[in-house]
Amino acid sequence: MALTLTVNGTSHTVDVESETPLLWVIRDNIGLTGTKYGCGIAKCGACTVHIDGRAARSCTTKASAAVGKSITTIEGLSADSSHPIQVAWVEQDVPQCGYCQSGWVMSAAALLSKRANPSDFDIDSEFADNICRCGTYQRIRSAIHRAAEIAAAA
């Protein structure tokens, strides 16, 4: 069936089954590959996007459930990697292999939008189901705190 999705401000009409996970529509039908497949069961966070500003796992979100909503992927977070999370990530050289980092950046950006100055406890709670197998956790934590400073100074 034809579904119309708004991704990064652009309207896309795709012909997919309504139960198709949003992840695969974004990646294969729309062609935005920054959003990653990691587990398919919302247990790793690599597929995180924003739906109406809130972090959502696109691997377990049906495409039909996102119709009429504003979907933001990593490609749409900022035009020039200027979001405070991205700036802090670069400043602190957070990524290693980088595969999970789109999900972390999107999850962290969503956290920052609801908690301007997240505590370590906020970070621990928010990322209970995010995995980074390269183990960039120490720098992620540090970069989130740094991003809060950058955002506050802006």
Added chain:
Amino acid sequence: MTHHEISRRKFIATSAAAGGGMVIGFSIPTAAQSAAINNNPWESPTDKDGEEINAWLTVDRDGTVTIRVGQAEMGQGVFTSLPMIVAEELQVDWKMVRAEYADANRHVRNDNVYQRMSTGGSGGVRRSRVYLQQAGASARERLKEAAAQAWGVARSTVTAKDSVLSSGNNTGTYAEFAARAGAISFAEEDEPAIKTPDQFTMLGTSVARLDTPMKVNGAATFGIDVRVPGMLYAAIVHSPTPGGVLKSWDADAVRGLPGVVDVLRLGPGGIGNLTYNPDEVPNRVTGITSSVVVVADTYYHAQSAVDQLPVTWDAGPGGGTTNASIQADAFEILHNPAHEAYLPVQDEGDAAGAIASAATVLESTYTTPYLEHACMEPMNCTVQVTDGRVDAWGGFQNAPGALGIVADELGVEQETVFTHQTFLGDGFGLRSRNHEVREAAAIAGAIGGRPVKLLWSREETMSQGKYRPFSTYYFKGGLDSNGKLVGYENRIVSHSIFHHQIPQFMRDGLDSVALEGMDARMPYTMPNKKVNWAMSNTHIPPQWWRSVGMSQNPFGLESFLDELAHAAGADPLQFRLDMLPEDSEFLAPYKIVAEKSGWNSNLPKGQGMGIAASEGFGSIIATVAKVTVSRRGQLTIDSIDVAVDCGHTINTDSVEAQVQSSQVTALSSLLFNEMTIEDGAMVEKNFDTYHQLKISQMPQVNTHMALSGGEKWGGMGEPSTGPLLAALPNAIFAATGVRIKSLPIRNHDLSWS
């Protein structure tokens, strides 16, 4: 695994510029082209309007230098550290440096021009540093010679700095002289000597990674992200039990489902250059495990259809195998010192006699389980077969190996196969096996013409992996009345990776990676020592897994030493120091980590510090873990201190990152991970059951450099994994009195009173 110290002759013979430089038009750079690396890292980051001086580098008209990277970027930072090595010698302005992957096809066609393209063994830097320095130095001297000839001066009067050549009143840029430099040849004796570490200006500092910007905005292309016009998608289901075969299937049941293009079987009776033989170990590099495949217009359609495909399997020779049966088979050997399976590893002095007359005797058994790699990026590969040419895209730890697999599978010449190396979403040793590459080639060959991306679901990736093998250890030690170790016996029974993959590497029947740190490579002096080893192989395919033998051996050895220290009433650190020779390279890392961590073996109950060290991949690492354990057994890891002697660093910040990374690898395996095997098949299929360390569980990791310099060049991708495997259990013992003898720790009750 051998050194590839390139001779100057070899360098000259193989790395001459292709065609003396090429000019490929001129166009306005796009945003991607101005980045240090192309989003598609196998493609050029620039217009390449300039000249190739040798196979490793080109100089564009605007002075941009593009350096080729022959190793796979899987997080360890080679896309920055390897260009740094070339740039150090080239005397180029780092801001003008770009990087791209070296081309495996050119490597194959041109006498292995890129030397070592297999990425593993923590060898990215230490195995390629010398020839990369030579590449930079030789290019620099050719640029100087080109300028000298133009100016009519001697090369010795020409200096090179920040991409500018000068002699007297003459100055010019690298770009001006690049074409002429590419055509200059030197006699072997005229090739420049490379810098010694005391002459380095850039190496040994911290440099921002070139690939970071493209990893914060989703731009970096991983294998799974490859999109080729007309591409189809394939999803696969393998025999749950490795070595099993397809018993029945009903392909017609799914042919009519949305988007389905074809339904295939790989294995006996199906497509693929199959070498399956039930008498052989399954899943050898050359073989394909039995599987069914759906090719469709999207991955979702392919996966949905293959999930619905009616199929039954014959488990084959591995059927019925369980963790318990594997351990029972191993223990039958382990607890019978006279078992015929044993091979002698080391026999010095009279261990049995010394133990018989010892004042105190300790015996202990340790075990470690099979582990999956849990790469964040599920396995995938994209292949297109056209007339006279095959293209393969993916993240290959060994690109020439992947190229060879594709050529072999399709029966074509290697020269006609072109691999396009992407970023790797982790490797950890798994992405050097190329199982999925062979399957993708077989599928693309069957489809013909159209490109096909094969993607293994997470469930297939986890349950069809190649696993860190299990190991079991029996230790017996005798202490004299002064608490000194007088006799030591160790029997190891484990699954051999070498025997499975490269049996020609076995020496006197022994697998050297299975025995890392346990044989003569053990740092401690023991007057009476006997070590035996036996294989107990199963149908489960084993594979390198970050730090390989050092991902398990230190758990046994350094835990048992801790037992001995406590039995001797000694401080665990001092007990180890007393067994090290005066000139031991372990002394400095041990002392530094003890000092930096505030080593204290007398903390109140419920708190503890544990220490251990190991050497792997040329580096020595000593680690202290500090824990708090509640009376109810709740474990908190307060801090981990790691002292590192890798001799020298290239990108110091990346060394620190690799230490943190290795602690996470060690912690997930220590705390949570074991593969459960039922009827020969893996039970864990996803992250809901194969738990990984979370950010909330990440302790503070403090990295301390203990660099000894000199001739030492150790790797850093893996070795700091090992010591924590005992330092943490030793800390738990210090806190609680609970001795962890099998992993993972979550199987143990840590409560105390």
